[in-house]
Amino acid sequence: xxxxxxxxxxxxxxxxxxxxxxxxxxxxxxxxxxxxxxxLIIRPEGPSTxxxxxxxxxxxxxxxxFVPAGTGVMLHVGxxxxxxxxxxxxxxxxxxxxxxxxxxxxxWLAHRPRGSHR
Amino acid sequence: xxxxxxxxxxxxxxxQPLVWLTLTLAAxxxxxxxxxxxxxxxxxxxxxxxxxxxxxxxLATDTPYQRYFDGAQFVHFLLGPATVALAVPLHGQLKRLxxxxxxxxxxxxxxxxVAGLSAYTIGALLGASAPTLASLAPKSVTTPIAMGIxxxxxxxxxxxxxxxxxxxxxxxIFADGLLRRLGVKDEASIGFALGLASHGxxxxxxxxxxxxxxxxxxxxxxxxxxxxxxxLPWLLPLLAPLLKP
Numbered sequence: 353x354x355x356x357x358x359x360x361x362x363x364x365x366x367x368x369x370x371x372x373x374x375x376x377x378x379x380x381x382x383x384x385x386x387x388x389x390x391x392l393i394i395r396p397e398g399p400s401t402x403x404x405x406x407x408x409x410x411x412x413x414x415x416x417x418f419v420p421a422g423t424g425v426m427l428h429v430g431x432x433x434x435x436x437x438x439x440x441x442x443x444x445x446x447x448x449x450x451x452x453x454x455x456x457x458x459x460w461l462a463h464r465p466r467g468s469h470r
Numbered sequence: 471x472x473x474x475x476x477x478x479x480x481x482x483x484x485x486q487p488l489v490w491l492t493l494t495l496a497a498x499x500x501x502x503x504x505x506x507x508x509x510x511x512x513x514x515x516x517x518x519x520x521x522x523x524x525x526x527x528x529l530a531t532d533t534p535y536q537r538y539f540d541g542a543q544f545v546h547f548l549l550g551p552a553t554v555a556l557a558v559p560l561h562g563q564l565k566r567l568x569x570x571x572x573x574x575x576x577x578x579x580x581x582x583x584v585a586g587l588s589a590y591t592i593g594a595l596l597g598a599s600a601p602t603l604a605s606l607a608p609k610s611v612t613t614p615i616a617m618g619i620x621x622x623x624x625x626x627x628x629x630x631x632x633x634x635x636x637x638x639x640x641x642x643i644f645a646d647g648l649l650r651r652l653g654v655k656d657e658a659s660i661g662f663a664l665g666l667a668s669h670g671x672x673x674x675x676x677x678x679x680x681x682x683x684x685x686x687x688x689x690x691x692x693x694x695x696x697x698x699x700x701x702l703p704w705l706l707p708l709l710a711p712l713l714k715p
Binding site for chain 2: 357360363382385412415421423442453454458
């Protein structure tokens, strides 16, 4: 587990360094994810069992990791109240539209009925 | 033990990071148990339940968020390595991802534009203020990217973080039910929509459904973060004058 965690942190660090060096608009961990993916593709045997288990353990509890930031919502309750309705409607409607647009587009393009297109 | 000594112990402990770190894990375990008892129903969202428990505790004990975060930051820190770890399920689904490359790119562009521009348009038509609109526009992408975009557009980073979290929780609760009702039942499309519209919290929900759903969510989250960061800062200034009354 230690080696896998060190590997994840090293790729996060590399991502962070690349972001600062090249002024990339994407956060360090997301760049680290891309770098690790490239590494796994290059490595002929793919991810080690250890890395697979550590990654699985972290991702099974991904929800937990959003709890500290989520609790920060309490700081803004007052500010939200002033414009509650425009915010609530825009947020809900736009999220629904985003879900439908992306989900339906991929579904239609990738799962066309067989025979209608070759 | 009388009430005074209990208060004294509490006063001492509540200033230590350990208390709020422990309570964060405890709240999450309660939330996961409830989620399981509800048969994995998306409305019993673990993030939502945990946050509700913790906010109630913080308000009841009059604890400022900063002191809470001193303890909870150890959990928060793991978001970084967990994001990197998303490469592992992505690698596992690589063949499918590459085979669906074309459809994925089209769905990415369509979804990214709709998610980003619709929030701004609807908010503007309903009369929301300019800083609120700028904070609302990047709500579908992961927090650090969203905060950077909002600041460039004249929004408030901390308000953006709140919109991002609320969007994530909302999407995680409603996405799969909504899409299934529209006939979208494949794991790839549901996962992709979850990650695109509801970033990490949507991705966490996708991993509850299956590893394959999670892999597509992780891909969509990363790609939409990148595309939104590149396009929204120059698209919104073009859109804004059209919406002025």
